[in-house]
Amino acid sequence: MTRKQLIQLIKEKKSYLCIGLDTDVSKLPKHLQSHPDAIFEFNKAIIDATKDYCVGYKINTAFYESQGLKGWEAMEKTVQYIPDTHFKIADAKRGDIGNTSSQYAKAFFEVMPFDAVTVAPYMGEDSVRPFLEYKDKWTIVLGLTSNAGSDDFQQLSFAHGITEKRLYETVLEKVATWGTTSNLMFVIGATRACDFVHIRSFVPDHFLLVPGIGAQGGSLKDVSKFGLTKDYGLLVNASRAIIFAGGGEDFAEKAKFAAAGYQSEMATYF
Amino acid sequence: MTRKQLIQLIKEKKSYLCIGLDTDVSKLPKHLQSHPDAIFEFNKAIIDATKDYCVGYKINTAFYESQGLKGWEAMEKTVQYIPDTHFKIADAKRGDIGNTSSQYAKAFFEVMPFDAVTVAPYMGEDSVRPFLEYKDKWTIVLGLTSNAGSDDFQQLSFAHGITEKRLYETVLEKVATWGTTSNLMFVIGATRACDFVHIRSFVPDHFLLVPGIGAQGGSLKDVSKFGLTKDYGLLVNASRAIIFAGGGEDFAEKAKFAAAGYQSEMATYF
Secondary structure, three states: OOHHHHHHHHHHHOOOEEEEEOOOHHHOOHHHHOOOOHHHHHHHHHHHHHOOOOOEEEEEOHHHHOOHHHHHHHHHHHHHHOOOOOEEEEEEEEOOOHHHHHHHHHHHHHHOOOOEEEEOOOOOHHHHHHHHOOOOOEEEEEEEOOOHHHHOOOOOEEEEOOEEEEHHHHHHHHHHOOOOOOOEEEEEOHHHHHHHHHHHHHOOOOEEEEOOEOOOOEOHHHHHHHHOEOOEOEEEEEOHHHHOOOOOOOHHHHHHHHHHHHHHHHHOOO | OOHHHHHHHHHHHOOOEEEEEOOOHHHOOHHHHOOOOHHHHHHHHHHHHHOOOOOEEEEEOHHHHOOHHHHHHHHHHHHHHOOOOOEEEEEEEEOOOHHHHHHHHHHHHHHOOOOEEEEOOOOOHHHHHHHHOOOOOEEEEEEEOOOHHHHOOOOOEEEEOOEEEEHHHHHHHHHHOOOOOOOEEEEEOHHHHHHHHHHHHHOOOOEEEEOOEOOOOEOHHHHHHHHOEOOEOEEEEEOHHHHOOOOOOOHHHHHHHHHHHHHHHHHOOO
16 A cells, blocks of 8 residues: 555544454453454454444454464464455564564465564664665654663663764654655554654654543544644554454444544544 | 483484475475375384484474475474484574463474474563463574574674673673573574583573574584583584485485484584
8 A cells, every 4th residue: 555545545534533342352342252263253343333434444463363273274364354444464573684574475475365463673784774665665664662671772862973862863853764655654552642742853745543441531623633744644553442342242333433533533533 | 301311312423413304395296295204104104213322302383384284294294204212493483471481382392392482582571470480391492593593693892891792692691590501492593603612601501492503503612612511512403414415216215315414523523
């Protein structure tokens, strides 16, 4: 999906909502737990119920890998099932030396039809570049994450000439030079909405993938107020708060209401 | 596998060699390429031929994921096939917020019988801790990697009180406090053998996983001279230089000679 298409999609739907398919089998509704293809059945129902309210889905690979071969199969089936009109993110946090990152890029961009994959920056440029080589695909690099551990390294201050710079600021600045606003996004944790103005000074035009709305406690209002640009520039993700909004047989209906709630709030920020 | 068992294994075999199963299908011998289960057949032959010379195998998950469902299946079969006497590493470079890292830990430590998994540190303590909770399992955190991109962030200097510290030094120091020398190792790129003395000042007793011997150009002699401790403290990995030592029908025999070569050099450093 191109940047132009993504912007158009957001404009038409008045939504920059991404739904995270963190499909934890232990949290599935009881009536589905004995289903031979429970993860995919659940995802299918969630996608059918919510697709009008979101512009993308984010598949968290960990929840599929933890189910072994059947889980990997459910991931492949799910990404195939997501309509082509939606932006498909593999939240995989991969990253390795060049020839290995190329294999990951192949897995998510060729074998599976993802539009984007999340990548960890620690190993530097040659670990990120193989993902950027795919036309109309996106690399979403971890910038500032929303968890407590983001203080451990991301917030450390570096000497930078006569000034100081935090690690995540250096990551944003440096990684931005490796790609363009049409193939590169950043993960920015939403629980620090006060940082958004500051972050926009480093990456004024890039799309930011913002997890941490809902169960992780971020405020959609703050994120939207400080993060939106003239081209929108945000994909705000909610996972548990939507897909596990209900725990019974009406789980898809409950997910639909939750997604519709986010979308209608988003519409007010357009 | 416990630290005591690992040390005993190295002592008995006079080897701290780990063989990397970076099984790139495009590099398989011609006669295997049409085999319906080519990756596993190749790995099986490599393991049979080399197991006397190494103490462990490292499966690079990217090369399996790039083959889709069949690749994941080949990974599961391969790790099951590696003898229990050997240390089994998933070189997966995972790491995410706590509840997600728990799912990755489950995938590699419960669903598959790996002894260790490599983890990226960028997201901090709560992204690493779920892996450390498994008894007799190991978390191998990226410290200083061997690729060009390691200069981008790992080598950046931080203000640290009145002194300065590089990011990878801070990672070694801080991560070391999260676990013990019995459940935590670090990845240290071998192409900078001159850094080993310095690195040992931060992590004197931890096992270090050293990739980059062979095809990536590191010197086994330097790594051994500066990296070995009284408890050995090293796992030195070679991938392509062993598994693709030959490209014909005698590939396993060629791999055996390559592995035996590394082992006999290692024996001289005991």
